[in-house]
Amino acid sequence: MTETVTNQAAWQKAPRQPLRIGVTALPHLAANEILIRNAAIAINPLDWILQDVALLPWLDYPAILGSDVSGEVAAVGGAVERFKVGDRVIGQAVGTTVNQPAQGAFQHHTIVLDHMAAPIPNNMAFADAAVLPLGLGTAASGLYGRTQLALAPPLHSPTARPEVVLVWGGSSSVGCNAIQLAVASGYRCVATASARNAGLLKELGASEVLDHSSPAIVEDVIEAMRGRSLAGTLHATGHMKDCFAVIARCEGSRRVAATLAPPDERPFGVEATHISGTSLKDDEVGPMIYREFLPQALAARTFVPAPPAKVVGQGLEMLQAALEALKAGVSAAKIVVTLP
Template identity: 40%
Template sequence: MIDRPFADLSVRPVPFPEPAAGQLAVRVRAVAINPLDAIVQSTGRLMYGWLDYPAVLGEDVAGEVVAVGEGVDAFSVGDRVCAYAMGIEKGRDALAGGGFQHYVAVEASMTARLPWDLSFTEAAVLPLAFSTAAAALFERSQLGLDHSTLGSAPPRDEIVVIWGGATSVGGNAIQLARAAGYRVITTASPANHDRMRALGAEAVFDYRSPDVVRAITEAVGGSAVAGVVAIAAGSAEPCVSIAARTRARRVALTSPSVSFYDQPRHGGLSVRRARLLSRLVLSNIRLQAQCALHGIRARFVWGSSIADSPVGAVVWGEHLPVALETGGHRPVPSPRVIGSDLGAAQRGLDLMRQGVSAEKLVIALE
């Protein structure tokens, strides 16, 4: 639990989260750490101005259904599931709906049943990254790709460029784009190139190469680019350049242009915070000017947006359970277990700020 903006997380009792209509109560067996949790802690009310404190952070949970709310027919007590805990989102219950606790209330529409051979720690890496990837690819306000035949789509000669394939969002985006029939070109460090190809990317480039934009443009050749997904700080600018060179018209931005970790964890003005906000504003002005010049629409992605759209029903309700059962969608990246109690959550946030690559920090609760 976080008691006030910028505070360290603490562990203390809260009421059992009785599920409302359309919800499930889940006993959490594994919960993953997300950059979003560290950002909320680092920025106070800058991004989540609606958040009432105290609040429970945490979005990625896997565990067992222990209670079913009114109107829920697709799940039963005892089901093994993973779910997107949306407690910190606007209009949600920031205590009952946060993932860093032993029992959590989640939306049945953002929950998927797990196959028996998939562990809770493996499944916990999925929810937020999977939802963000789906929103970036399929929401009409983002790339708006066709997901009507997800999982059985015929091959298309259109390419999706995904910058940051080795990230949590990137690995899910590669698989979802391929499941929708699209070709994928991505970026990653050389150590992760083979893994990106195993997920379905046809070409992988080192994002640190000074010639990466040119190389991706040449790899596209004469094929149509359905859109570009920009993942991780600093990805927006090269992705807009790729879109301009390949005549793509849409870029989905999953990360700000600067890292929100680079600021003090306290309220009020400071030189570091002022510099960060100045860089953020100036970079966005330059980015949107470049977009306007080339007729490109670049918008930021909000992963929870699919909860109330047709996309959520398709990817969570129809595609993911089947894809996990058949092996058509792999939980990525690999989990790195950092503890067995909720006290490990703050340690996980601190580790996140130091840098985590090609893995997800997970707490396996006893």
């Protein structure tokens, strides 16, 4: 079916150039792939970084950037049984990881691995759903990956655990997803964020939110952790040095999974690893999240899209403005472009 689709994309011809709209061919679907007709695309920091600089040595330009899509299934591969044409879904696109433009998000149709997609409820807007994929995938890889924190998996009826997961930078996309996943795994969650975003994070399940702008943030978090044991720490954003200082003085695990490459210099005993937000496509975490956990959790609203979507326009031509808006800075929101 895919060879009959006329597809348009926003191409990144080379670093330091604006996006250009053009036609692109779609290859035949592999047995385990689906084709999504995109209704909404969300923007991540990696997108504007890859526009500015050739960060990924394996990525060829021209490229089609982007990771977060929502829309309707337009076609399915021969081995796909979970989805049918017309299903409403989200998908985590991995085009920049595998160097395949057809699997990038910034286009009308995107090819997605079937275990990196999930159905969404009929009453969930595509713009809201689109905020999930890369933030969710990164948080899940950090919390559950065997080489990361390797925590207990999320459940629909979790049993309370005595340990605490610390999420540093809780109002970011990764942070909002990490809080919800940690709670679904039965852990108590302590997070850092600005005071104005504390209410959002408590709605997502954080038991305590400490103001990251406090000059005493290290002591504040240590006091909140007194008498409790860390299961692990996910550093989404913020001052990594402060995060490490807290971990070094808390009971329990001194492992931290970080969205940015951790520095070599850190307190004795603190172990830090760098999260790859697409590693779950190759291990058990992808199916665990997109097949086993997310569909039911979204339907029951025990897991919600967060942070809230901020729609900046409609059409592929608005993606460049969306990149610039994110680069300029947002807080507790995710930039989204809808498609007609």
